[in-house]
Amino acid sequence: MTWEGPLMALVERCYLRPPVALETIQHYTFDDRVICRVRFATGPPGLLRAHAGDVTDWFLGQAKALDWLDGRGFPAPRVIRTAAGDLIASHDGWTGLMLTFVDGVEAGADPATLEAIGEYAAALHCLPAGPVGPARLDPSGAMLARLPELEADDGVPEVARSFQRAAARIVRRLAAGDRPPTAFLHGDCWPANAIRAPQGPIVMVDWEGAGRGPAVFEVAYLLLGCHMGLPQLPAFEARPERIAAVVRGYARRRRVSDAELEWLPDAVRYDVVQRAVAAWSFGAGEERWREDLWLRKTLARHAASDEIAEIARACFLREQS
Known part of the structure; x- marks a missing residue:
């Protein structure tokens, strides 16, 4: 080596x-x-x-x-x-x-574990943002600078047109200053980065994306990420029991504001939009959008985002009532 x-x-x-x-x-x-x-x-x-x-x-x-x-x-x-x-x-x-070194095993994605990860994320988001730089999930200037190209939608194939319109809407909102409240984020908060110690609580590892960013973007990232390990193709199926578990844990520590709830549908798809803009996947032809595994999963996650957000919103309203 x-x-x-x-x-x-x-x-x-x-x-x-x-x-x-x-x-x-x-x-x-x-x-x-x-x-x-x-x-x-x-x-x-x-x-x-x-x-x-x-x-x-x-x-x-x-x-x-x-x-x-x-x-x-x-x-x-x-x-x-x-x-x-x-x-x-x-x-x-x-x-x-x-x-x-955090000794233990990957925590998994059963409801009790997802509830614990949700509570962990909320506890983190309750801290002051601190003297740190932007998180991976924080919108970058380079991302916002692609807005004219997103709005032009030149050459975007029909199969990706709905996703392109959603991406343009999200970047337009952010460029106009419509940003959810900022908190300290882990940056990659999903079950694969959760370690359960033999005799202790869950601890998140892999903090290379940590920093300041919109809290609801990380909540939404976890709401999408709690489905990983399940089939995503040919369709990404929302699992209400997993979503409810994340929300139960999160709501135990932090109240999600009305503005954050309104952001949820776009927040759930924000990560795939951010990645697609960074790679400028919108320039790919129709054949690639239909055959490339990552692009197919991107469209599947986009298609499931509204349903995931709707289930999560109902759960938050119930837990916070």
Whole structure:
């Protein structure tokens, strides 16, 4: 492995703790980045996120967000500082961020777990936004700048026309200043990032998208994400019991405002719109929209968004009455 030697040296020289082993735990393999469990001769393991090249600013944003949460006692991975007291380590062309390793198993998506994840998200959203940068789910200037192209809809095939119109509406609202209340967001809050400790509560991992952003966008992301693992094609079927579980947990800690409820349908589809605008998928031809797996799932999620939002809205009104 090309990364093992440099990262063993990074840990030993920057943290002054010689590692016994580095065990990759990421789902996909890349030559220039790695997520691994660091085992030491004594003490608990750490989790090292490492990237070739200088990505200090990117890692520093994650580290500051987690450090800020740690100062408020919020349950999340903690930053392990270098022996010199720095948040970020660098050695031999690699940049690293060491965190405490959250031991446990993927929590799953049963109703009780979804309720716990919903409550966790609400507790996070009740915190002040803090001195952090924008979350992954926060609308970027680059996204808003694509509004003229979205409104022109030149060359968008009929199969994607409904999705394009919804994307234009969402970006138009945001560009006009119609933004829901901001909170501290995890940025990728869905069951695959929820870890249940052997004897403890659920803790979310993978905070690289954390920062400030509209709270309802993260709630809606979870409402869509709680369906992952279920068939999405040929149609994405809304599961009321999963939606109700997320809402029960969330409403226990935070009240969703009328303005946020009004945003729900567009908030549920916001993530796929954000991704499609960033990749400028609207320039794809009809054949690609019908055959590409990601684009087919995008249209399926778009088609299910109104129903998911309608079920969630009814659940919020019931829980908050």
